[in-house]
Amino acid sequence: MAQVKVGMLGLGQRGLQHLNALWQIEEAQIVALCDPYPDNLQEDKLQRFVDGFALDGIRTHVSFDEMLQAEDLDAVYFSIPPGSHAGELVRTAQAGLHIFAEKPVSLFLDEALEMEAAIRSAGVIATVGFQQRHDNWHAAMKAFLADKQMVMITSVGNGALESHSVKHTHTEKEGGPGNRVWTANYAWSGATVVESGIHQLDLMRYWAGDVAWVEGRYIHRDPEDIEDGGDNPYGYSVTFGFQSGMVANMIITRLRKTFYGDGYQDIAWNHGHLKVEGEGPVAYYYDGPYPPPDKVDSSGLRHPLPVPPRNNSTLEINQAFVRAVGERDENHLLNTFSSSMNSHAAVLGANFSDQLGGQRIDLQELLTDDRYAEFRQKPTPKP
Numbered sequence: 056m057a058q059v060k061v062g063m064l065g066l067g068q069r070g071l072q073h074l075n076a077l078w079q080i081e082e083a084q085i086v087a088l089c090d091p092y093p094d095n096l097q098e099d100k101l102q103r104f105v106d107g108f109a110l111d112g113i114r115t116h117v118s119f120d121e122m123l124q125a126e127d128l129d130a131v132y133f134s135i136p137p138g139s140h141a142g143e144l145v146r147t148a149q150a151g152l153h154i155f156a157e158k159p160v161s162l163f164l165d166e167a168l169e170m171e172a173a174i175r176s177a178g179v180i181a182t183v184g185f186q187q188r189h190d191n192w193h194a195a196m197k198a199f200l201a202d203k204q205m206v207m208i209t210s211v212g213n214g215a216l217e218s219h220s221v222k223h224t225h226t227e228k229e230g231g232p233g234n235r236v237w238t239a240n241y242a243w244s245g246a247t248v249v250e251s252g253i254h255q256l257d258l259m260r261y262w263a264g265d266v267a268w269v270e271g272r273y274i275h276r277d278p279e280d281i282e283d284g285g286d287n288p289y290g291y292s293v294t295f296g297f298q299s300g301m302v303a304n305m306i307i308t309r310l311r312k313t314f315y316g317d318g319y320q321d322i323a324w325n326h327g328h329l330k331v332e333g334e335g336p337v338a339y340y341y342d343g344p345y346p347p348p349d350k351v352d353s354s355g356l357r358h359p360l361p362v363p364p365r366n367n368s369t370l371e372i373n374q375a376f377v378r379a380v381g382e383r384d385e386n387h388l389l390n391t392f393s394s395s396m397n398s399h400a401a402v403l404g405a406n407f408s409d410q411l412g413g414q415r416i417d418l419q420e421l422l423t424d425d426r427y428a429e430f431r432q433k434p435t436p437k438p
Contacts, residue, residue, distance in 0.1 A: 056381040058084040063132040064119050064143060066095040067223035069157050069184070070134030071104040076373040077132075078105050083377045087126045089116040095223050119143045128152055130380050134184075136224055136237055137245060138162045140170075148173040153380045154181035155373075156392065158253050159399060162245045163433035164422065167399055174392050180385045181392035182376055183399075185257045188389040189371035195362045196322070196329060196336050197262050203324035205263050208303040210255050214316040216285050216309045232284030239285035239309070246273070246287050247307050249402045256295065257398040259303050261389070262322065265397045268296040271405035272413045280311060293405045296415075336360040396422075403430075 061083055063070060070090075077083045090096050096115040102108050116122040123131075123146060130153040133144055137159045147154055154174065160183060161167040174181045187193055219238045226243065227233045237243035244250035248271065260266065273288040291307040322329040327340030338358045341351055372389075379387040397418065404416045407430045421427050 056082055056378070058082055059377050059380045060084050060086045060127060060129045061132065061377075062087040062089065062122055062126055062128045062130070063134070064089045064122075065132075065134035065157075066090045066101070067134060068220060070132065071101070071223075072369055073132055073134060073155070073157075073184075073373060074101065074108070075105045076367075076370045077377075078108055079370065080374055080377055082381055083373075085113050086128060087114045087116060087122050089119050089122045090223075091117055092223070092225050093117060120146070123147065123150060123152075130155065130180075130376075133157060133160075136222075136243055137250070138243055139224075140166060144170050145173040148177040148179050148181070151177060151179060153179045153376075154392065155184065155376050156181065157184045158257075158395070159245060159249050159402065160392070160395075161399075161433075162249065162403070164400060164403055164431040166433045167396065168422070168431075171393055171396055180376075180379050180383070180388075182372075182379070182385075182388050182390060183392055183395040184372065185254065185261075185390050185395065185398070186368040186372040187254055187258045188261045188368075189366070189375065190368040191366045192331065192336055192362050193258060193261065195360050196331075199329065199336070199338065199360055200262055200322065200324065203326075205299065205301045205322065205324050207301060207321075207323045208259050208263065209306075209319070209321045209323075210259075210304070211306045211319040212252075212255070212316075213308045213310075213318065215314050216287065216311045217314065218316060219285075226284075234283040236283065236285065239283075239287050241286050241288075243284075244287065245403070246291075246406060247309050248291050248293055248305065248405045252291070252293070252305055252307055252405075253398055253402045255305060256303075256401055257390070257395070259295070259297075260398055263297050263299060263301050263303070265298050266295045266401040266418060267298045268415050268417050269401050269404040269408055270294045270296075270413055270415045271408040273409045282311070285311070291405075293408075295401055295405075334359070335362045335365075 098110045131147045132155045134157045219236045222235050226235050226237050231243050232240050271293040274290040275288045293305040295303040329338045339356050375387045379385050400418045404421050408416050
């Protein structure tokens with residue numbers, strides 16, 4: 056397989072992680088890097104995140120269109136804030152280049168649908184950065200659940216608002232948070248369910264199939280408790296209804312002045328529970344004669360799944376994408392851009408449901424019905 060020539064837009068936190076992965080993949084040739092902020096393209100900065108990195112032979116650009124026109128590329132990575140897209144991905148597809156887009160691909164469904172249409176029309180290979188599908192523990196869980204009737208998934212994630220890491224986008228120059236932590240700001244991130252919860256929701260889909268409807272209710276932050284633009288809600292309670300009939304509950308908190316976080320995840324099938332514990336996935340179920348002749352010994356209910364040491368899922372998803380592009384075979388991917396639209400619609404639908412007082416939103420109607428048109432639209436930039 057010939058080397059895949061890659062250009063990258065966005066060298067912030069996630070872009071740097073992809074750069075680090077691509078640097079380790081022999082089949083990938085990093086040709087060009089693009090970021091609107093020159094300091095993000097400095098070799099000494101990049102070397103702090105990628106061992107052994109050198110710009111030798113790699114060209115840098117602050118203009119995406121300049122990179123697109125000047126470079127001989129096979130694929131482009133997009134790792135920019137979800138509200139910052141300005142047609143770059145569509146132009147990339149129209150140029151016949153393959154696409155790796157970080158999630159969420161947009162804060163606006165119409166924009167995401169336009170991206171998908173361009174990808175379909177061009178026939179290019181495209182994926183979204185849901186690397187948790189490539190986690191070998193999650194793959195073992197999927198295999199274990201394959202023949203089971205899943206009933207409910209419960210996911211709880213408690214985190215500190217301050218735990219969001221400082222980003223590399225100069226938001227202070229663009230009317231955003233002065234501390235550059237755009238992931239804590241609703242207008243920039245789409246709030247926590249969209250920015251972070253989409254990973255957990257997509258993982259649920261990996262195990263259980265597509266979402267049919269969503270209901271969401273949020274506890275919004277008091278104005279006096281907002282600092283540095285960190286206005287995302289205190290808490291989120293979201294219910295996703297799956298096409299299979301399964302229901303998933305996602306509960307998230309992002310509190311300030313607590314500096315504490317924890318989490319819990321339970322996958323229930325009709326005769327047991329599956330959890331992720333410190334040493335790996337563990338199933339809890341009874342496998343003796345039924346009805347039990349004696350009192351059930353609870354110690355016999357615990358069944359650790361056999362799993363290898365946990366892998367590097369970011370490296371794995373990059374290897375899969377490079378292989379898919381190099382061999383022109385999207386079967387190497389665990390998700391395509393088009394298949395990921397269900398995850399995207401589900402989390403944005405949670406936001407819209409909250410705005411409508413917790414109303415249940417059918418995802419197919421959300422994507423097509425005129426009554427949701429105002430929710431799908433990207434606002435027109437002010438002159």
